[in-house]
Amino acid sequence: MNFRDQLQYRYNMAGVVEKLIAINVIVFVFVFLLKAVAYLFQFGDFFTEWLVFPKEIGEYIYKPWTIITYAFMHNGIWHILSNMLILYFAGRMFLTFFSPKRLLSYYFLGAISGALLFMVSYNIFPAFAGTGNSYLLGASAAVMAVLLGVTTQAPHMRVRLMIIGSIKLWWIAAFFVISDIVQMPFNNPGGHLAHIGGALLGYTYTTQLQKGTDIGGWFEKFMDSIAILFSKKEKSPFKKVYKNKSRTKRAANTKSSKSQAVNHQQKIDGILDKISKSGYESLNKAEKDFLFNSGKD
Numbered sequence: 646m647n648f649r650d651q652l653q654y655r656y657n658m659a660g661v662v663e664k665l666i667a668i669n670v671i672v673f674v675f676v677f678l679l680k681a682v683a684y685l686f687q688f689g690d691f692f693t694e695w696l697v698f699p700k701e702i703g704e705y706i707y708k709p710w711t712i713i714t715y716a717f718m719h720n721g722i723w724h725i726l727s728n729m730l731i732l733y734f735a736g737r738m739f740l741t742f743f744s745p746k747r748l749l750s751y752y753f754l755g756a757i758s759g760a761l762l763f764m765v766s767y768n769i770f771p772a773f774a775g776t777g778n779s780y781l782l783g784a785s786a787a788v789m790a791v792l793l794g795v796t797t798q799a800p801h802m803r804v805r806l807m808i809i810g811s812i813k814l815w816w817i818a819a820f821f822v823i824s825d826i827v828q829m830p831f832n833n834p835g836g837h838l839a840h841i842g843g844a845l846l847g848y849t850y851t852t853q854l855q856k857g858t859d860i861g862g863w864f865e866k867f868m869d870s871i872a873i874l875f876s877k878k879e880k881s882p883f884k885k886v887y888k889n890k891s892r893t894k895r896a897a898n899t900k901s902s903k904s905q906a907v908n909h910q911q912k913i914d915g916i917l918d919k920i921s922k923s924g925y926e927s928l929n930k931a932e933k934d935f936l937f938n939s940g941k942d
Contacts, residue, residue, distance in 0.1 A: 661745035662736035665752065666729050669784060672717045673725050693718070697780040698760045700767035700835070716756035718782035728784045734804075735792040738814070742798050748791060749868060750861035751850060755790020755843035762842030763835050772834070779835055786843030793818055793847030798855075818844075 659667065679692050698715035699705050705712070719725035739748050763781045767773045795802075800815035822844050825837040853860045916932050 660740070661748055662733060662740070665736070665749075666732060669717055669719070669725060669729060673719050676718065693782075694780075697782040698763070700764055700773075700776075700779045700781075702764065702768070705764070712757055712760045713753065715760065715780075715782045716753075716784045716787045719784070720782060724783060728788050731792060732784065732788045735788065735795060738799075738802065738804075739791050739795040742795065746865055746868065747861070750864045751790045751794045751847060752787045754850070754861055754864055755846045756784070756787040758790065758846035759786020759839035759842035762845075763839045766838045767835060781835055781839055783836065783839075785836065786839040789821065789840050789843035790847035790850070792821070793844045794851045797848050797851035 676693065676696075680690060682688070683690055683692070695708060696711060696714040696718055698711045699708070719728065736748060739751070743751075760781060767776070767779060773779075796814050796818040800813065800818075802814040803811045804814050804817060805811045822841065825840045825844075829837045850860055912935065916935065919932075
């Protein structure tokens with residue numbers, strides 16, 4: 646198995662949380678490589694300006710994609726490290742109660758909610774008058790949406806921290822929210838406002854789900870339509886039909902194919918159950934190869 650196949654294998658086996666983290670890290674490395682090149686040749690940091698979210702509505706109209714792309718931009722190692730650590734632990738707890746597709750809805754809708762609160766606040770509150778150009782970047786709003794989403798679902802879930810010990814999940818969420826409110830007058834007010842926007846989305850989303858209303862259902866349908874648009878259309882192979890074959894034999898072949906497909910899926914389900922109980926490393930080589938080949942089909 647070459648390096649490319651190994652990367653594809655790891656990607657196929659990764660969960661939605663790991664894939665989000667991988668995308669954030671790849672974008673972070675790529676952007677900072679471009680920044681290094683721009684510094685050496687004195688090009689200016691024009692690339693970043695087209696990916697971060699602006700406070701001005703007029704500027705945003707020309708860059709509508711920034712309401713999503715800003716959530717994959719970070720301004721330093723500590724910035725991305727802290728966000729990804731919280732996303733990893735909050736995401737794993739989130740998937741205990743919700744589906745991977747719903748986690749993506751929380752993540753992206755949290756990013757959108759944080760960006761909108763940032764823009765509205767910078768255009769209506771006197772405290773931000775005359776601040777000049779201000780831009781938003783970072784996955785914090787999206788991460789806060791995931792954290793508050795699972796906290797609202799299971800506020801009394803116990804989380805073990807290395808130094809403090811076992812504490813309730815809502816204590817951690819409350820700490821982050823209160824920290825954003827307290828720090829707002831002193832540094833990075835736009836970022837703290839975005840965090841609060843993401844937290845409000847996560848809280849509202851879960852409370853509405855508990856009442857039977859899925860406020861993010863439209864976004865899941867939108868993601869499905871995008872996935873269908875970019876999915877590869879499989880070409881059905883040409884099949885020869887011989888007149889001398891009986892209808893009974895064709896029916897038997899069809900039944901056999903269906904049986905093989907059912908057995909194949911049952912084997913996949915069994916391996917996935919083993920992963921959920923004992924982890925990926927519990928698989929033997931044959932099982933790993935089987936999953937990898939199934940992912941390529």
